[in-house]
Amino acid sequence: MKSSRLLSIILLLQARGRMTAAQLAGELEVSVRTVYRDVEALHAAGVPLYGDAGHSGGYRLLAGYRTRLTGLNAAEAEALFLAGVPGPAAQLGLGQDLAAAQLKLRAALPPELREQADRMRARFHLDAPGWYAADDDLRFxxxxxxxxxxxxxxxxxxxxxxxxxxxxxxxxxxxxxxxxxxxxxxxxxxxxxxxxxxxxxxxxxxxxxxxxxxxxxxxDLAAHWRRHQEDFHARLHRGEAVVRLSPRGASGLDGAAARALAATGVTEPDGWIRATLPVESLEHAHRTFLALGVDAEVLEPPELRARLAETSRALAARYAAC
The missing domain is CATH 2.30.30 (SH3 type barrels.)
Known part of the structure; x- marks a missing residue:
């Protein structure tokens, strides 16, 4: 909505100082022409907004001007309370600060938004670590x-x-x-x-x-981390395995293996799916496909197939005595 966008321009300039029309357009995901029209609307409404020409120009608010409006709608208020994850804040030594900030934010909300934010916090709890993750030593x-x-x-x-x-x-x-x-x-x-x-x-x-x-x-920390993750996964999955999977075996895949299955999988006449999957190493692939049991058959590489066959024979011999 235009009114929400106009308020966003004021809040962006209030938070960041001078911004160009192109920068505002990028933040708001609109055209530069739309930003020009919005600035004219703000001028007409009496907002002390000024534009400077030149290489270092841009729009800025008159020094000292601040709006007292938060501009929060219901979804934004809910998202703020949902984003306040207490575990990481406590690990950083900010647990009490987070609680105080949420209390102040809640008190500043209109009654209808306060009720929706309370409902969001009561019905959703974020616990990011996995079930079997050991507690890390975070004293530093x-x-x-x-x-x-x-x-x-x-x-x-x-x-x-x-x-x-x-x-x-x-x-x-x-x-x-x-x-x-x-x-x-x-x-x-x-x-x-x-x-x-x-x-x-x-x-x-x-x-x-x-x-x-x-x-x-x-x-840019976020961009650096994305590149780090991409490089990590590229180094992690350096090999491939051609496999046949039963429907049950296919349903047990996740992550990169599930994505590769969707991209390369071909269903054969007997209902099994033939696909090329990324593997981390011979040792890791051996454990992964062994865990799928009779619901997977490795066709390539030959050394992985031979190792699985050897393990299967050893298991059969061990349990034959029972």
Missing amino acids: LPRVADAVWRGRVLDVRYRRWKEPTDVERRLAPYGLVLKAGRWYVVAAADPGAEPRTYRVDQILELAVREEEFTPPGDF
Whole structure:
């Protein structure tokens, strides 16, 4: 709706200062021409909005002007309360601050929005970690978060999976990421080096330096994490296996295997599905397809098929004595 969009322009300029018409159009997902028309409407309504020409120009509000409107609708109020996940906030040492902020937000809402937000919080609970995830050692998380926020360099002793396992690192932190209940710090080990990803629960010792660090102005944490995930999955699934799956076996796949099944699967006359699936390693593929039992048959690669046949013979011999 136009009224909602006009309010969004005011709030964006209030929060960010000067913005160009192109930047506003990108945020609002409208054309630049639409932004021009909206700005004219705001001028007509008396909003002290000014435009500056030139390379560093853009729209801005008169200094000191602030709207007291929040512009929240019912869905936005519900989303704010749903987004306030108490577990990660408590891990960062912000549990009480989150509760206080939610209390203030609730008190500021009109009665009808307050009722809907309360219903959302009562009926939905977000618990991101998996059932069998062990509790991570997060005693250093608040200090890492503080260093990220204040731009301070860290000295850490870090445990990694390969030899030598325990290493000393000087880390310039770019940001923190919470993925599937696990915290990661994105940091560069040397000035000017590409940032890498470190698990916070694998930090064994930590000292915060007074040395300051500011990430490059063009660094985008969310974009970096997306690229990291894409690279991870590309490295993870380096091989392929041609398999036949029963309908029950096919229903047991998820993630990359399920996507590959949908893309390459061909149903044969007996009802089984032939597909090419990504595999992480021979060892991992052996465990995966062995778990599917009689609902899967590996056709290629030959070494994987031979290893599964050998395991099957060993199992048959073991249970034949019963």
